[in-house]
Amino acid sequence: TVPPEGTKQKIELRVERVLHVGPTDPAKYPIPKTKLSLEFLRDHIHLRPRTNTISAVARIRNALAFATHSFFQEHGFLYVHTPIVTTSDCEGAGEMFQVTTLINEAEKLDKELIENPPPTEADIEAARLTVMQKGEVVAQLKAAKATRDDISAAVAGLKIAKEDLSRLEERAKLKPGIPKKDGKIDYAQDFFSRQAFLTVSGQLQVETYACAVTSVYTFGPTFRAEHSHTSRHLAEFWMVEPEIAFADLQDDMNCAEAYVKYMCQWLLDKCLDDMELMAKLYDKGCIDRLRMVSSTPFERISYTEAVRLLEEAVRGGKEFEKNVEWGIDLASEHERYLTEEIFKKPVIVYNYPKGIKAFYMRLNDDSKTVAAMDILVPKVGELIGGSQREERYEVIQQRIVEMGLPLEPYDWYLDLRRYGTVKHCGFGLGFERMILFATGIDNIRDVIPFPRYPGRADL
């Protein structure tokens, strides 16, 4: 019912009956009804969804996830599940988690060898002797033309002795610890018969589908084994990665801009209550920001122009920690200055120096830059990174070699250019970054239900 005038509540409950469904002792309840810090709640990960902030974040996260699916489905994209366990180490990056059963199997074996020690040389010698003796018995019986029954019994005894011996010899070979070959870990004995990792991106794999069925996207967990303790990094996070065939960098920017706008409008339409809580508790301007982003065309400037603007700012007295010059990878401080101070709206920076970007990005005609683009937004900086992919077989092969990467692991990726290549592009959006941007919450650990970071993986 409508509450009496002068109260703050939006609705009023008229209680008829109160049932004790599951009582709790308020004195012992770990998250009592006082203002608790988000940091404190992180130590009660299983109870924190009962708080107003974390449940509102859950609804916002859910809304953004369904908005993502709705946007791409409405535009004819197919959702493709790229693999989580992968054997391609995609950018030569070392920060991957390994997935293995070798340690577990080695521990099982170690335990088994302690409970049931391997045979000694003497055990094997004894078994060999038994085989010899039983063999002699058989020979003697045969020589003595014994009955068929007696001979078969002796042969059966010999067979068992031989089996015992070979079992002992097999067990004698068992070595505790992780199996090795030529001094290195023998991955042929691992579950997938080779070294396997958790994916850092589904992009390369999803390209196989884009080059077959045109427009696809993946939305799944990705992993980085980086020891970074910042408020912007997680070891496990979700990424949205669309990939579009018959499309160039302009199309890529258009798609990314439309997608971000769609999500902002979606939250305004379906999550205003929860957004109001965010505005009240965490970021006064968050609703206005959504309105601005959903309705304002994004600024588009080349990397060269971005550097020129930053240099101009430096000449005007602005101080950055990292020096600005053509060729650098823009730091977060530069990105935020561009979007928050200079343009006060989302900025798409495109055509980056090839030296700071991945091998698969399409080389521009200037031979110095690649057709890459990043979308920078107020509050978080880089929200999206994308590029047109290099579709020319000779060029991409040369780029792989140039960057000192081995060709063989990319053979399948080159096949996409070798057999009926097609212009295509795509981008990746860090899903948690989008939630930070929308809610204004500061720490990424508070916008994913079960945060994983160095030293912590609760539940």
Added chain:
Amino acid sequence: TVPPEGTKQKIELRVERVLHVGPTDPAKYPIPKTKLSLEFLRDHIHLRPRTNTISAVARIRNALAFATHSFFQEHGFLYVHTPIVTTSDCEGAGEMFQVTTLINEAEKLDKELIENPPPTEADIEAARLTVMQKGEVVAQLKAAKATRDDISAAVAGLKIAKEDLSRLEERAKLKPGIPKKDGKIDYAQDFFSRQAFLTVSGQLQVETYACAVTSVYTFGPTFRAEHSHTSRHLAEFWMVEPEIAFADLQDDMNCAEAYVKYMCQWLLDKCLDDMELMAKLYDKGCIDRLRMVSSTPFERISYTEAVRLLEEAVRGGKEFEKNVEWGIDLASEHERYLTEEIFKKPVIVYNYPKGIKAFYMRLNDDSKTVAAMDILVPKVGELIGGSQREERYEVIQQRIVEMGLPLEPYDWYLDLRRYGTVKHCGFGLGFERMILFATGIDNIRDVIPFPRYPGRADL
């Protein structure tokens, strides 16, 4: 345009111009235009989406994924991302993949120690001697009342010598190989400071959200490190797991039945072309099956009744490989006989013996059975497994102990009962099983884009 009468095509293309976008040499193309077996295509995982079967499966898979989100969103469920990396080994099952950075770090260290060998005892002794000598120099200078500058220079020299020594002592401690403590692997040094695994189910974690915000679901990858080479098992597969608060087993069955029906109807409405290809190439009856399932109420029988029916069949001459008696876990042959032969439609079997089910399933008043339910469908057998969860603190604690599991790892799970418990239930649907059921395709490796199984994890 409409094709001339008498042809088989549904549409006809009038070509005006042909562009060579990306030519390929047909003589070298690995998947030429002949009838290729699905098994052959598995060896060309990056090119197989270009075939009619695999692209149709991709569209069907996409449709079922979006149908899943649409169904739960329409019914007010929140999509919750449960963790992929987990530290809870949830049912004491041993078949989990381990996630680690220890091997990688050990290999880096080994390499580093070879390139740059650790100090010898003599090196350290020499460094100790230097410290002693530098210390004496300082003492002498002080005793001789030398200038302040001379003394500071000597003190600085001593400081450097001490630092050198402690650096050498630190390096001398480095041991090649995986770090150990008390003979066991020292997981305190692993990325998450403890042993971590890939999840086998998001259920226990998603319950923390159900017990906070009522209706939730998770849809993500799950993993089993089982060495099974069957056509029904994958090491990496996707699961849909809804969880509902204030709901019992009846509600659970209603929700699951409605969800399966919804998916079937969705395919009939949106994927009929692709389903017709499946009917033509793989399973004549697949479209009729979708129609039947979407329109027929599922049969619901208790486990006890199911066993009675199977025993009756045995008396009537039916032969099963595995003996039927009350208490057994129904085998696939039993499940398929119930759904395909006896009822010829989906069957929900409920109230299973507690001995064959997990500790978290709610104990019925008979103390012999638990409120579990499985949905069996023609073609694949078990498609869904679910239960009402044990919400009574004392009962679930006792069940954990009864099953010989340790209590401590479940402490957080018990908290959900300790602090304001609520009746709740949920189920899990193997997403690839659903695609097998819909398409009639035989091998699960052909309905996931990048199949992972023992010995194989391509790309």
